[in-house]
Amino acid sequence: TTMTAGKMVNPFYAVEKSYLIYDGDYRPEGVAVGWTDQSKMFFALANYTWIESDSNTAGADGDHSYGIPGVQLGVNLLPFEGTTLTAALGYIDVPTEGRPSLYDNKFFGNSTVKVGAGDEALPFYEHNYEVANASLAFGFSAFDMPFSIYGDYIENQDADDLNTGYMAGVRLGLAKKKGSWQVAYQYQELEADATLGEMTDSD
Numbered sequence: 001t002t003m004t005a006g007k008m009v010n011p012f013y014a015v016e017k018s019y020l021i022y023d024g025d026y027r028p029e030g031v032a033v034g035w036t037d038q039s040k041m042f043f044a045l046a047n048y049t050w051i052e053s054d055s056n057t058a059g060a061d062g063d064h065s066y067g068i069p070g071v072q073l074g075v076n077l078l079p080f081e082g083t084t085l086t087a088a089l090g091y092i093d094v095p096t097e098g099r100p101s102l103y104d105n106k107f108f109g110n111s112t113v114k115v116g117a118g119d120e121a122l123p124f125y126e127h128n129y130e131v132a133n134a135s136l137a138f139g140f141s142a143f144d145m146p147f148s149i150y151g152d153y154i155e156n157q158d159a160d161d162l163n164t165g166y167m168a169g170v171r172l173g174l175a176k177k178k179g180s181w182q183v184a185y186q187y188q189e190l191e192a193d194a195t196l197g198e199m200t201d202s203d
Contacts, residue, residue, distance in 0.1 A: 108197025
């Protein structure tokens with residue numbers, strides 16, 4: 001069991017560094033508690049992080065900060081000799097409905113509604129981002145090199161439309177040491193309200 005507090009590297013397992021939910025340089029701030037059994041077969045995570053908005057306009061509750069609870073459960077299996085299978089289920093809740101943008105009055109593709117009258121109307125997030133996530137990676141050896149087939153899927157439970165995203169890909173080799181190499185292909189489709197745009201594409 002581990003506990004981390006403060007500014008941290010994103011603690012969630014992301015299959016092949018998937019950024020359907022989190023950009024690779026996302027660094028949350030808060031508290032995370034992780035657990036792995038002695039065999040390293042099962043793992044679990046619970047965290048509570050927050051984002052402090054730079055907006056001068058507070059949400060309906062007068063708050064400029066966004067608390068984000070999240071959980072994840074996963075398993076590492078060895079279905080056959082020389083193979084690996086990792087599966088994970090996760091959930092985060094970003095309470096943005098009725099709140100202003102987090103940064104620089106930008107919503108990064110997420111749906112908004114105008115609140116107020118005439119020229120005084122201001123844009124606010126239309127939805128919360130109650131994001132369920134399922135990840136799967138199957139690995140084996142091909143041509144004496146590691147080969148991985150993987151996928152990632154998300155769905156925002158608060159939106160009725162444009163609320164899903166997925167990524168699927170393959171990778172041969174593993175470029176970690178000098179002289180090593182890899183080649184990979186992946187395809188991603190991310191709808192406008194599947195997740196909080198500020199986190200998935202922070203650039």
